[in-house]
Amino acid sequence: MARGPQTLFDKVWRRHEVSPESADSPAVLYIDLHLIHEVTSPQAFAVLRERGLRVRRPERTLATMDHSTPTLTAQVFGGTPIALDSAARQVRELEGNCAEFDVELLGLTHSQRGIVHIIGPELGLTQPGKTIVCGDSHTSTHGAVGALAFGIGTTEVGHVLATQCLLQRKPRTLAVNVSGGLRAGVTAKDLILTIIGRLGVSGGTGHVIEYRGDTIRALDMDERMTVCNMSIEAGARAGMIAPDETTYRYLAGRPRSPQGEAWEHALDAWRGLPTDAGARFDREVDLDAAAVEPMITYGTNPGMVIPIGAAIPQRPGDAAFAQALAYMGLTAGQPIRDQPVNVVFLGSCTNARLSDLRSAAQVLRGRRIAPGLRMLVVPGSQQVKREAEAEGLDRVFLEAGAEWRESGCSMCLGMNGDLVGRGEYSVSTSNRNFEGRQGSGARTLLASPVTAAACAVRGRVTDPRELL
Amino acid sequence: MMEPFTTLTSRTVVLAGANIDTDQIIPARFLTTTTRSGLGEHLFADWRYGPDGTPRSDFVLNGPEAQGCRILVAGRNFGCGSSREHAPWALADFGFRAVISTELADIFRSNCLKNALLPVMVDEPTSAWLISHPGAEVTIDLIAGTLTLPTGLAVTFPLEAFARHCLLQGVDELTFLLERRNQIEAYERRS
Numbered sequence: 001m002a003r004g005p006q007t008l009f010d011k012v013w014r015r016h017e018v019s020p021e022s023a024d025s026p027a028v029l030y031i032d033l034h035l036i037h038e039v040t041s042p043q044a045f046a047v048l049r050e051r052g053l054r055v056r057r058p059e060r061t062l063a064t065m066d067h068s069t070p071t072l073t074a075q076v077f078g079g080t081p082i083a084l085d086s087a088a089r090q091v092r093e094l095e096g097n098c099a100e101f102d103v104e105l106l107g108l109t110h111s112q113r114g115i116v117h118i119i120g121p122e123l124g125l126t127q128p129g130k131t132i133v134c135g136d137s138h139t140s141t142h143g144a145v146g147a148l149a150f151g152i153g154t155t156e157v158g159h160v161l162a163t164q165c166l167l168q169r170k171p172r173t174l175a176v177n178v179s180g181g182l183r184a185g186v187t188a189k190d191l192i193l194t195i196i197g198r199l200g201v202s203g204g205t206g207h208v209i210e211y212r213g214d215t216i217r218a219l220d221m222d223e224r225m226t227v228c229n230m231s232i233e234a235g236a237r238a239g240m241i242a243p244d245e246t247t248y249r250y251l252a253g254r255p256r257s258p259q260g261e262a263w264e265h266a267l268d269a270w271r272g273l274p275t276d277a278g279a280r281f282d283r284e285v286d287l288d289a290a291a292v293e294p295m296i297t298y299g300t301n302p303g304m305v306i307p308i309g310a311a312i313p314q315r316p317g318d319a320a321f322a323q324a325l326a327y328m329g330l331t332a333g334q335p336i337r338d339q340p341v342n343v344v345f346l347g348s349c350t351n352a353r354l355s356d357l358r359s360a361a362q363v364l365r366g367r368r369i370a371p372g373l374r375m376l377v378v379p380g381s382q383q384v385k386r387e388a389e390a391e392g393l394d395r396v397f398l399e400a401g402a403e404w405r406e407s408g409c410s411m412c413l414g415m416n417g418d419l420v421g422r423g424e425y426s427v428s429t430s431n432r433n434f435e436g437r438q439g440s441g442a443r444t445l446l447a448s449p450v451t452a453a454a455c456a457v458r459g460r461v462t463d464p465r466e467l468l
Numbered sequence: 469m470m471e472p473f474t475t476l477t478s479r480t481v482v483l484a485g486a487n488i489d490t491d492q493i494i495p496a497r498f499l500t501t502t503t504r505s506g507l508g509e510h511l512f513a514d515w516r517y518g519p520d521g522t523p524r525s526d527f528v529l530n531g532p533e534a535q536g537c538r539i540l541v542a543g544r545n546f547g548c549g550s551s552r553e554h555a556p557w558a559l560a561d562f563g564f565r566a567v568i569s570t571e572l573a574d575i576f577r578s579n580c581l582k583n584a585l586l587p588v589m590v591d592e593p594t595s596a597w598l599i600s601h602p603g604a605e606v607t608i609d610l611i612a613g614t615l616t617l618p619t620g621l622a623v624t625f626p627l628e629a630f631a632r633h634c635l636l637q638g639v640d641e642l643t644f645l646l647e648r649r650n651q652i653e654a655y656e657r658r659s
C-alpha cells in the first residue's frame with residue numbers, strides 16, 4: 001500500500017500493530033522487549049499465578065534489580081545482610097518469580113546488573129525500531145537508539161507478560177528541532193532541562209517526542225540517552241532519536257546486538273527508519289542550542305529551572321509557586337548561585353554512564369569536596385563501575401572525599417536507604433526534584449554532572465565553567 | 469473482573485495545586501509492598517502526617533469533611549511523574565472512585581482505568597467552579613458521560629468508547645487481550 005512520508009514513530013508503530021486502533025477499540029501493539037524490575041512487577045506475577053497463565057515469550061523478557069537494592073558492597077556481595085527488610089523481600093520475590101516463570105534475571109551479584117535503562121543499551125538489547133516497555137516511566141531512555149520505548153503500569157506489565165502485547169491509543173507526534181553547537185561547559189542535561197523549561201511539565205502529554213536537528217546528530221549515545229530519559233518530565237511517554245552511524249557504532253559488537261550476517265541484515269532495516277523528508281508532525285518546537293546555559297532547578301518539578309547565573313523568577317499571586325519555594329526554603333528574586341549545598345548525588349539513569357563519571361571526575365581531579373558536604377557516586381551499572389575503575393575514576397572520587405558505591409537507583413528515589421536528610425539541599429544529576437523524592441523534606445536541585453561536581457567542590461551552587 | 473462503574477454521587481475533596489506528582493500521592497518508601505492492598509493509609513503520606521507520624525490537622529484528607537468522599541478534584545496535570553500504579557491503588561484503597569481535573573498525566577490516567585478509578589477531564593470553568601466549592605455533591609453518570617454539579621449544570625466529559633465499555637461492564641483488558649491470541653500468533657508468524 002502506498003503511503004505518504006512517515007515519521008520514525010509512525011514506522012515503528014505501524015510495524016508493531018497486531019491490529020490497528022478503531023473507533024471502539026485501541027490498537028493491539030506487539031512488544032519486542034519487556035524489561036522488569038523488583039518494585040513494579042510482584043503484583044503482575046501474582047495475577048499470572050491467580051489466573052494460571054505463563055509468560056508468553058520469556059526470551060523477550062529480561063529482569064534485573066535496581067530500585068531498592070543496596071549500594072554498599074558488603075550488602076550486595078555478602079558479608080552483611082541487606083539492611084532493609086523490605087528490599088531483601090523484593091529481591092527474593094523477584095528471584096522466585098523469575099525462576100517460576102523462566103525469565104532471565106540479572107540478579108544482585110550478576111556482573112551485568114545495573115539500572116534497567118542503563119543495561120538495556122549497554123547489552124545491545126535496546127535496538128532501533130524495537131518496541132520496548134518497562135514498569136518505569138524513564139523507559140523513554142531507550143528511544144535514544146530509535147526504539148519506541150515507554151513506561152507502563154503494573155497491570156500492563158501483567159498484560160505484556162501474558163500476551164506480549166498492550167492495548168494502546170496512538171499518541172500524537174512532537175518534533176523538537178535543535179540546531180547550533182552547545183557551548184563549553186554546557187551538556188546534554190542542560191539541553192533537556194532547557195527543553196522541559198520551554199515545554200512545561202505537561203507540554204508533551206499525549207505526544208511522542210522526536211528530537212531532531214544538527215545538535216542532536218552531534219550528540220554521542222550517552223548524551224542522547226540523557227535527553228530521551230527526561231522526555232517524561234515534559235509529560236511525553238516516549239522520546240526518540242533517529243538511528244545513524246553514531247548509533248550503529250555504539251551497538252556494534254555489544255553482547256546482545258545482532259552479529260555477523262544478522263548485523264548486516266539489521267543495519268539494512270535500521271537505515272530505513274529515520275523520518276522521511278516531508279513527513280508531518282502534529283507539533284514542532286525549535287530551539288537554539290548556542291543559547292543554552294548550564295541549568296539548575298530551584299523548585300519542586302523539573303520545569304522549574306533556570307540558567308545557573310539567573311535569579312529565581314517572581315510570580316506574585318501564584319500559590320503553588322509560593323508553596324514550592326517555601327518547601328525549597330528559597331526566595332523569589334534570589335540568585336541561585338552560591339546557595340549552600342549539603343549533599344551531591346552523581347548517579348541515576350539520567351547521568352550515571354561512563355562519560356558522565358568522566359566529566360565529573362575532570363572537575364574533581366586534584367580537588368577536594370567542601371568540608372561537611374557528602375557526595376555519593378553511584379555508577380549506573382556494574383559494567384560502568386568496572387570501566388570507571390579501570391581508568392582510575394574511583395580513585396579520583398575517593399581522593400576528593402566522595403563515596404564510591406555499587407550500581408543502582410540509590411538516592412535518585414531513596415528506596416534503598418540512601419537518603420538526603422530533612423531540609424538538606426542536594427544537587428543531584430537525577431531527573432526528579434519532587435518534594436520528598438530523595439527523602440522526606442529533602443530539597444533537590446537538578447543539574448548536570450559537571451555542575452554537580454563544581455557544587456561539591458565549592459559547597460555552594462557553582463557555575464561549572466569556573467572550574468573547568 | 470473489575471467492579472462495574474455506572475453512576476456515582478458523592479461530595480468532593482479538593483487538592484487545587486497543579487502538577488501533583490505520584491511521588492506525593494504515594495512516596496517511594498511505600499513501594500516496598502508486594503501486594504496491591506493497604507496503601508490507602510499512606511496516601512499523600514508526607515502531606516498528611518508530620519515527621520513524627522501524627523496526622524496534620526490542616527491537611528484536607530484528615531478533616532471530617534473528607535470522610536466518605538469518593539471523588540477527588542485535583543489541579544492541572546495531576547499524577548505526573550513516576551509510572552507507579554501504587555498511586556491509583558492508594559487512591560482507590562482510600563475510597564476514591566473518580567478523579568476530576570483539567571488534565572491528567574498519561575501513564576497515571578491509563579493506570580486509573582485499570583483500577584476502576586474514573587478519570588474525568590473537565591474544562592477550565594468547571595474545574596474552577598469545583599475547586600472553589602470543595603465538598604460540593606456532584607454526580608457522575610458514566611452511561612451518559614456527564615458530570616452534574618449541584619447547580620444543575622451537567623457537563624460532558626470525554627472517554628474513549630473502549631474504556632467506557634470496560635468500566636461499565638467491569639471487563640478487564642487482559643481478558644480482551646487473551647481473546648486476541650490468534651491475531652497475536654499470526655503477527656508473530658509474519659514478523
Ligand code: SF4
Binds near residue numbers: 066408
Ligand atoms: S535511577 Fe531513578 S529515575 Fe532512573 S529508574 Fe532508577 S529510580 Fe527511576
